[in-house]
Amino acid sequence: MSDDRRVGSDNALTVAMRALQLRGEEVPSLLPSTAKQLFQLFSRALHKAVHEEVLINGTYDVSRLLRLTPGGRSGGPEVFALTGGPKEFSRATVQRPADHFVRDDGGVVHFSLEVRESHDSPLELIAYNFEVYFPDRQPIPFVRFDLNDRGHSNDDLGLRAHVHPGHDDIQLPSPLLPPLEALKFVLYRCRLRRDTPRS
Amino acid sequence: MPGVTAADLGELAVRVVESVSPNPWFVLMVEGHAAEVASGLQEEISALVVPIGPPARRVSVASSREFARVARDHALGVLIVTTSPAFTPTEWANVDVNRSQFQRDGATVLVLEEDAAEQLENTAPNLASWIGGSIWRLVGVRALSAAETEQRLVVLRQRAGLSDDEVVRRSESGRLPPDPEFAEWLTLLGRGDLLVGRS
Secondary structure (H helix, E strand, O other): OOHHHOOOOOOHHHHHHHHHHHHHOOOOOOOOOOHHHHHHHHHHHHHHHHHOOOEOOOHHHHHHHEEEEEOOOOOOOEEEEEEEOOOOOOOOOOOOHHHOEEEOOOOEEEEEEEEEEEOOEEEEEEEEEEEEEOOOOOOOOEEEEEEOOOOOOHHHOOOOEEEEOOOOOOOEEOOOOOHHHHHHHHHHOOOOOOOOOOO | OOOEEEEOHHHHHHHHHHOOOOOOEEEEEEOOOHHHHHHHHHHHHHHHOOOOOOOOEEEEEOOHHHHHHHHHHOOOOOEEEEEOOOOOHHHHHHHHHOHHHHOOOOOEEEEEEHHHHHHHHHHOHHHHHHHOOOEEEEOOOOOOOHHHHHHHHHHHHHHHOOOHHHHHHHHHOOOOOOOHHHHHHHHHOOOHHHOOOOO
16 A cells, blocks of 8 residues: 555645635634624525525425524533435435425425534634535436534545535535535535436 | 514515605504604615615604604605604694695505504504505514424434534534534534634
């Protein structure tokens, strides 16, 4: 095995991936002060998508599908999960569209992110996943943007923020997306740029 | 008041912006902080509409006379109205008698505390008939219910083939992969304290 393929050593690949990791995380903090404010920004963006008919949902679906759930231990900084739509790994055809965020092109959007809120520091983004999947697997099965919790393994360097281009086991590096940008991306983008695929 | 619909500000904003009936009226009942809620609604509406045409306006009125003047001066666009404590049942009765002065082309949203809404209903029956079923109560941020949390956990357990206890044990011993699914999992278990984040 060449040096660059050896896992865990501080070799050229590790150095390159660490540099990529640092560069990928070079984004200004675009988080509001509190988890509740982040929830409200998400609610607004989803309602706007409904209003613009980018989502085929009714307006009442947003408050049914968007949740902010506390999940820390009492006494410590509060951790919240902000979730939108049911978690769905089967990516099957939706039975009741009102139970999911469904785009005008049939794509189904769901997401989950975790933030930590404390009195003495800004809201901290811990992890996220934002996915749009296509039940008929066209043009691809799904696209998912992930942000991993910060791990300690060199295997994860360069890939803390990554995108799955239609396969759970393929990861491509991604910039760390501010959550609202990630939401808007899976709502408005990840679409064919032309009506007829080139191949 | 009968026929009250629960909604968040975003949903109500969409309803207001998309209302097509002539002279549409809405009542949003709040438990205090009416001015703050009115400001939030104005922000939600402004986020939905393109910045052409009359902007959504927000006013506080102390008398029926002042209300009539505002309605006349701002016949177009959304008008969000709160009332001061000086706006007594007599003022509502005056509005009712002179209701033609309050006809507008844009939507009118009354943001009222419950006692003010009851005064309207009791002393301004004709205005109440204009409002009809458009009476709303604000809902705040909602967390996943126990059943919704369990549904998500079931999906996560099936996906990873792990139990909740095993996930906590692996996290405590530093052996849990950093994937975002596990961040959500720990948070839903109330163990968000185990997440690494920026530290």
